[in-house]
Amino acid sequence: MNDTDGPTRMPFGPDPIYPDWILPVDAAMLQYGIIDEPLFFIPDEPAPEGSPGSEGSSSEPKDPYHVVNACYDYLLNLRWTQVYEDLMSRITDEVFYVMFLNRRALANLNQFLSGYVGEIASDGFDPDEASLADLFVRDGELKRVRPPMWARRAVFYRDRGRCTACGTDLSGLIDTLSVGNYNHMVPLARSGLNDVTNLQLLCENCNSQKSDKVEDPSNRYRR
Ligand SMILES: [Zn+2]
Structure with a gap:
């Protein structure tokens, strides 16, 4: 959330050429089996203004921060959920296990x-x-x-x-x-x-x- 360039995303899904994108926090929860499918998908980026083939009404103003804002809202709400608590608990145990040796x-x-x-x-x-x-x-x-x-x-x-x-x-x-x-x-x-x-x-x-x-x-x- 401190990343001023916007959230980090990772490729996801069966298609390596045109992957979906998910947030690392969703990837971590999937990895641990805390959730069965991503809770959040990055919304489509708006097409550049005036570019041919852009869908919808091109006169609609585009929000350049829509991805950042959507992720920010998601992460803000996620912090109060049980799945996030479960993730933190798992990560804490693993970090302690590794750190304790050093x-x-x-x-x-x-x-x-x-x-x-x-x-x-x-x-x-x-x-x-x-x-x-x-x-x-x-x-x-x-x-x-x-x-x-x-x-x-x-x-x-x-x-x-x-x-x-x-x-x-x-x-x-x-x-x-x-x-x-x-x-x-x-x-x-x-x-x-x-x-x-x-x-x-x-x-x-x-x-x-x-x-x-x-x-x-x-x-x-x-x-
Ligand atoms: Zn000694």
Whole structure:
């Protein structure tokens, strides 16, 4: 919708020479089986003025923005529909699945988000949001939260049970899922989030050396 040149379209239909055009959002919903046929077709473009063979009354004024406007109206209304909700949910799951493997991308994301957390004053909440203030230990710093088991498992298996900094195998330890090995890439003291996307596996040695420093996440990946 931000594309000032108008909506992007993609060819659609059985005829590759004279394809119909549909919007990418319809193509995505078709691909996922959320809808059975496109909900919207690009309206025909008006023929150039005065060109021979133009149908209808040529004296009628043509709207050069009719395609853009039609798509804009469609997208505006689509955002409130269940099929769109379903599409967003599917895309979110897929993006998370891919993104979760990439610690550097996640660290960048959390670095970005910490900028917002850092500006939050714990007494700045409305009275009906008072419980949110309890999440903070001081302005701009969230309290440490014990990662839930699902998050610890996810990080443990993503990082292959090894310290992401030195590669020490942690999988043989009895307490592989002890909280101490789960390190915040962006430290809480630097407005980092208690979020599964901000965790990485570190051995106790590396974890104690890192303390509250922000370091580049390891780019060590096991094939
Ligand atoms: Zn280590």
